[in-house]
Each structure stands twice: as C-alpha cells, then as structure tokens.
Amino acid sequence: MTTTEHATGTGTGAEDRYGLTAGQAAFLARADAFVKEAFHEHSRRMDDEEWFPEETYPTLGKGGFLGITVPEALGGQGLDVLSSGLVLQALGRWNHALALSYLCHESLCLNTLYRNANDEQRKRWLPGMCAGTTVGALALTEPGAGSDLLGSVETSSRREGDHFVINGTKKFIGNGPVADVILLFTRMEEGGGHAAFVVETTNPGFSVKRSISKMGFRGSPWGELEFTDCRVPADCLIGEEHKGHRVLMRGLDIERAVAAPIGLGIAERVLELCVARAKERRQFGKPIGKFELVQDKLAKMYVRVETMRTFVYRTLEEANRVGFDEGGKGGIHALAAACVLYVGEALKEVLDEAVQLWGARGYAWEYEINRLYRAVKVLEIGGGTSEIRKIIIANELMR
Ligand SMILES: Cc1cc2nc3c(=O)[nH]c(=O)nc-3n(C[C@H](O)[C@H](O)[C@H](O)COP(=O)(O)OP(=O)(O)OC[C@H]3O[C@@H](n4cnc5c(N)ncnc54)[C@H](O)[C@@H]3O)c2cc1C
Missing domain, CATH: 2.40.110.10 (Butyryl-CoA Dehydrogenase, subunit A, domain 2)
Structure with missing residues (x-):
C-alpha cells in the first residue's frame, strides 16, 4: 500500500476517505506528493547534522502550501484550519522535522497574526510569510x-x-x-x-x-x-x-489541533515501513510477518493509526469553527488538548512496537524507524506538556 493510498482510501478498495470531503482528500494527496518529492530526501542529513535546508520556505511558498488560512488577497490560499492540518499530516509522513518548523511558522506565527493583527500589520507581514521569503516564529x-x-x-x-x-x-x-x-x-x-x-x-x-x-x-x-x-x-x-494573553489564548487550541496531525503522519509512515519490513525480512525460512507475534504488533499499530486519524480529523473540524474571538476555553479547549494527548500516547506505543519489529535496525541511528522513534517525545512536551493537557481537560469537565 502506498502512502498516497492512505490519504485517499483504506487500500482495500473501499471508497472511504475517513470523513474528508473529496476536495480535502485531493488536497492531502497533493500535499503528500509535493512534500515527499521536495523534502523526503533531506530527512537523513537533517537528522545527522541538525541541518536546515535554506530553500524550505520559498519552496513551500511556490508550491502553494503557505498561508493556508489567509485570504488570497494577502498572498494566502484562502483555505481553512483543517487544510493546514492536512499539510502537517503530509509533512509528518515525509519530513517530520520540517513539520515542526512549519507548525511554528504557519500556525503559531502566521495564523495567529492573521487572527489578531490589524489590516495594516497584515499587509506588512503576511504576504512575505505566505511567499516563504519571511520566516516566522x-x-x-x-x-x-x-x-x-x-x-x-x-x-x-x-x-x-x-x-x-x-x-x-x-x-x-x-x-x-x-x-x-x-x-x-x-x-x-x-x-x-x-x-x-x-x-x-x-x-x-x-x-x-x-x-x-x-x-x-x-x-x-x-x-x-x-x-x-x-x-x-x-x-x-x-x-x-x-x-497580550488574549492573543496567546485565541491561538492555542488551533495550534494544538494542527499539531496532532504531525503525529498521525508519522504513525502512518511507521505502519507503512513496518508492513514492508514484515513482508521482506525472512527468518526461520519465512517472512517475519507470517509469525503471529509479529502480526500482533501490526494489528495493534493499525488500530492506533485508525483511531488517531478519526480523532485528529474530528478535532480539526471543530477547530475550523473557532471564531477569531474564541478559543482558550470550552469544548474545543478540552478536545484539542485531548487530541494531542491521545496522539502522543498512541504514537509512543506505535513506535515502541515498530522498533521491536525492526530489530537491530530499529536500534541503529541510521534507519528511518530509529529517527522516527527519537521524535515521539515532542508531542508530550512541546506546546504544553501531557500533564498540563490533562489539567485542561479535567478543568473543562468540572466547569
Ligand atoms: C521541540 C520543542 C519546540 C518548542 N517550540 C517552542 C516555540 O516555538 N515557542 C515557545 O515559546 N516554546 C516552545 N517550546 C517550549 C514548550 O512550549 C515548553 O517546553 C512547554 O511549555 C513546557 O515547559 P517546560 O519545558 O519549561 O517544562 P516545565 O514547565 O518546567 O515542566 C516540567 C515538568 O513539570 C510538569 N508540571 C509543570 N507544572 C505542572 C502542574 N501544574 N501540574 C503537574 N505537572 C506540572 C510538566 O508537565 C513537566 O513534566 C518548545 C518545546 C519543544 C520540546
């Protein structure tokens, strides 16, 4: 199964798009193909050298993947928060390190500015950020x-x-x-x-x-x-x-909602690598995927990936409805915190099984599966820790 098939169907021939509209599924497929072609080959060098490819943002700008939520008049794409999440899902699959950078530029900075800046400020900074000639943090x-x-x-x-x-x-x-x-x-x-x-x-x-x-x-x-x-x-x-607290709190839930798809993208890629490995790697005269204890791992990973996807898309849908003056409280506050919390925990389980399935190669720095394993902790710390997310959820439940 190719990863693009993950984007548009189950790979079993069903017409299931996981709740995405045909347009959203097509956008995800386009983002997936673009970031795979432009950025996947950089992943290993970035990991080895902490190297950041200078052309990243102009490339994303030319591809039409910056300023997703910003109107076209300001150089953006005129789409929505959910579409931002789909770009992050695609980046998660093919270059998760760039996904983190993209989150900081596109959501934390650009989208927060769009929602809070006055017209003059928008005209001053947003077109450059949408073109990728100005990088935000x-x-x-x-x-x-x-x-x-x-x-x-x-x-x-x-x-x-x-x-x-x-x-x-x-x-x-x-x-x-x-x-x-x-x-x-x-x-x-x-x-x-x-x-x-x-x-x-x-x-x-x-x-x-x-x-x-x-x-x-x-x-x-x-x-x-x-x-x-x-x-x-x-x-x-x-x-x-x-x-200033208003500017911060208005953006937090949207940032969490679009951060979760990074974990989904990573998990999809991990499952794909593990299925391929289970078919290719032979021990005791047959592919390791024929052993039931290995199949148990694949089945558990599959369940995690599918539940992540459902939760992520549902949260993105809700985030789409957050008005400019809202966020930082209520249902979306709990839901976005819960989604990142769940994706962080599920991704850790997926990658633990995955490294085991890959054996010594999973433990070796140079393999993609190892690079992905070393990434999982971020979702439990960055943008608010898991403990803080639990506090947010409980406080909203008790309100
Ligand atoms: C990869 C990455 C990228 C980041 N990018 C940015 C960025 O772009 N901009 C930015 O401003 N920040 C960024 N951060 C910082 C991030 O937001 C903070 O790491 C996060 O808010 C937690 O703060 P801290 O690391 O200081 O942990 P601390 O607040 O020191 O927490 C340490 C531990 O104590 C626990 N703890 C703290 N308070 C409580 C409590 N009340 N109840 C229970 N447990 C508690 C925490 O859960 C944690 O386990 C980034 C972090 C990472 C890892």
Missing part, C-alpha cells in the same frame, strides 16, 4: 517560564514615546535561529498584564544567543533568543497593550 517560553505560560514570563516591555523597549531571554523557540519575524510575548513593566509584538530580527538589540541540539526532530531550527534594550516601534504591538 513564536517566542513565549523562557528559562524560568514553561508550563506556567504567561504567569512566569520575565521578558519585559516598557513604552518610550512611539517605541517599546524590550529586555529578556526566550528559550526553546522553534525557528528562532532562522526567523525574520518573531511574535513575542512580554510582561508589561507598567500597568500590569502582557503584550504581544512582532519583532523583526533585523532590529538592533535582538540576537540569537545559540541554537539548541535535540534528541529528535533534528534539523528543525530551535534556539535561545536575547532582547537587550530592543526598541520596537509601537505599530508592531499586536492587539491591545496589557492584553
């Missing part, structure tokens, strides 16, 4: 601020006439070392609350302190950023002063 996490989100943020901003002056350090920022624009969250020195800014990385006072090496998703840029008396024009303020 979102910077919230700090050395002392992780799960507590804005509660512990120390990076500060103060107004000085028609500028804001920003000081502080942001850590573990996806795309940070390569970004041109950063959606930055600060604590306001006067008057309380928080503020969100777009900081252009050519701004004096901004620097990339260092890149950080990872156990998985290697090649996806990640780093520590410094702001030292960084003067940002007041027209770079996104939303209202003292109300």
Whole structure:
C-alpha cells in the first residue's frame, strides 16, 4: 500500500476517505506528493547534522502550501484550519522535522497574526510569510517560564514615546535561529498584564544567543533568543497593550489541533515501513510477518493509526469553527488538548512496537524507524506538556 493510498482510501478498495470531503482528500494527496518529492530526501542529513535546508520556505511558498488560512488577497490560499492540518499530516509522513518548523511558522506565527493583527500589520507581514521569503516564529517560553505560560514570563516591555523597549531571554523557540519575524510575548513593566509584538530580527538589540541540539526532530531550527534594550516601534504591538494573553489564548487550541496531525503522519509512515519490513525480512525460512507475534504488533499499530486519524480529523473540524474571538476555553479547549494527548500516547506505543519489529535496525541511528522513534517525545512536551493537557481537560469537565 502506498502512502498516497492512505490519504485517499483504506487500500482495500473501499471508497472511504475517513470523513474528508473529496476536495480535502485531493488536497492531502497533493500535499503528500509535493512534500515527499521536495523534502523526503533531506530527512537523513537533517537528522545527522541538525541541518536546515535554506530553500524550505520559498519552496513551500511556490508550491502553494503557505498561508493556508489567509485570504488570497494577502498572498494566502484562502483555505481553512483543517487544510493546514492536512499539510502537517503530509509533512509528518515525509519530513517530520520540517513539520515542526512549519507548525511554528504557519500556525503559531502566521495564523495567529492573521487572527489578531490589524489590516495594516497584515499587509506588512503576511504576504512575505505566505511567499516563504519571511520566516516566522513564536517566542513565549523562557528559562524560568514553561508550563506556567504567561504567569512566569520575565521578558519585559516598557513604552518610550512611539517605541517599546524590550529586555529578556526566550528559550526553546522553534525557528528562532532562522526567523525574520518573531511574535513575542512580554510582561508589561507598567500597568500590569502582557503584550504581544512582532519583532523583526533585523532590529538592533535582538540576537540569537545559540541554537539548541535535540534528541529528535533534528534539523528543525530551535534556539535561545536575547532582547537587550530592543526598541520596537509601537505599530508592531499586536492587539491591545496589557492584553497580550488574549492573543496567546485565541491561538492555542488551533495550534494544538494542527499539531496532532504531525503525529498521525508519522504513525502512518511507521505502519507503512513496518508492513514492508514484515513482508521482506525472512527468518526461520519465512517472512517475519507470517509469525503471529509479529502480526500482533501490526494489528495493534493499525488500530492506533485508525483511531488517531478519526480523532485528529474530528478535532480539526471543530477547530475550523473557532471564531477569531474564541478559543482558550470550552469544548474545543478540552478536545484539542485531548487530541494531542491521545496522539502522543498512541504514537509512543506505535513506535515502541515498530522498533521491536525492526530489530537491530530499529536500534541503529541510521534507519528511518530509529529517527522516527527519537521524535515521539515532542508531542508530550512541546506546546504544553501531557500533564498540563490533562489539567485542561479535567478543568473543562468540572466547569
Ligand atoms: C521541540 C520543542 C519546540 C518548542 N517550540 C517552542 C516555540 O516555538 N515557542 C515557545 O515559546 N516554546 C516552545 N517550546 C517550549 C514548550 O512550549 C515548553 O517546553 C512547554 O511549555 C513546557 O515547559 P517546560 O519545558 O519549561 O517544562 P516545565 O514547565 O518546567 O515542566 C516540567 C515538568 O513539570 C510538569 N508540571 C509543570 N507544572 C505542572 C502542574 N501544574 N501540574 C503537574 N505537572 C506540572 C510538566 O508537565 C513537566 O513534566 C518548545 C518545546 C519543544 C520540546
């Protein structure tokens, strides 16, 4: 079964598209073919060297895979959140490290800006981001601020006439070392609350302190950023002063909903690799897939992949309906947290079985299955840990 068949049917000849419309299934198939052709061959070098291919964003832009939720008048594709998730599913299959980078650019930065910026700001930054000539990031996490989100943020901003002056350090920022624009969250020195800014990385006072090496998703840029008396024009303020939390909370559920398909894409690829291996690898005179204990693994993986897919598409459908002023509470808040929580747990089980099925080759760094195994933990940590997701779900249930 090819992976494209996964996208459009069960591979058993049934006309099942897993609840996607014909148009959505066709879009997924197009994204799948495009990212496979453009990026799959880079995966191994990215993993070995923490190398990020410079042409990534212009290539995605030319292919029509940036600014998915942004109107065509601003250079975008005029599609929806679900379609963003489908691109991430395809990237998950063929180059999951780029999927993480894409999530930071496309969802955390671009889509959040689209939903919160004024018209002038949209015209200023979105066309370049949709073309892939401007790369985006979102910077919230700090050395002392992780799960507590804005509660512990120390990076500060103060107004000085028609500028804001920003000081502080942001850590573990996806795309940070390569970004041109950063959606930055600060604590306001006067008057309380928080503020969100777009900081252009050519701004004096901004620097990339260092890149950080990872156990998985290697090649996806990640780093520590410094702001030292960084003067940002007041027209770079996104939303209202003292109300930066609104910008953050409006985007969180959508970011979680579109992060989950990365795990689905990885799991689909893993199942495909395992089925192929079970047919090819012979021991005791026959393919290992003929042994019932190996079949047990394949069957369990299949169940996980199918349940992930159902949950992911349902959550994306719900995320499509989140208005610009909504998010951060209610049904979608619990559902998006639950979806990433489930996908993270299920993916870990899939990859544990997969490495076992691949034997020594699963343990060897150079094999794709090993690269995918080293990636799974991100879904349990990045963008909020599994523990925090459980707290969100329980709080919504108890409301
Ligand atoms: C690959 C990757 C990419 C990332 N990209 C970005 C990015 O682009 N931008 C950005 O701003 N950040 C980014 N992050 C940071 C990420 O959002 C944080 O790692 C995450 O919010 C958790 O914070 P922390 O790592 O500081 O863990 P901590 O908050 O220090 O948590 C440590 C442990 O304590 C637990 N814990 C904390 N509080 C509670 C509680 N109340 N109850 C129970 N358990 C609790 C946590 O669940 C965890 O197990 C990224 C992280 C990763 C791994």
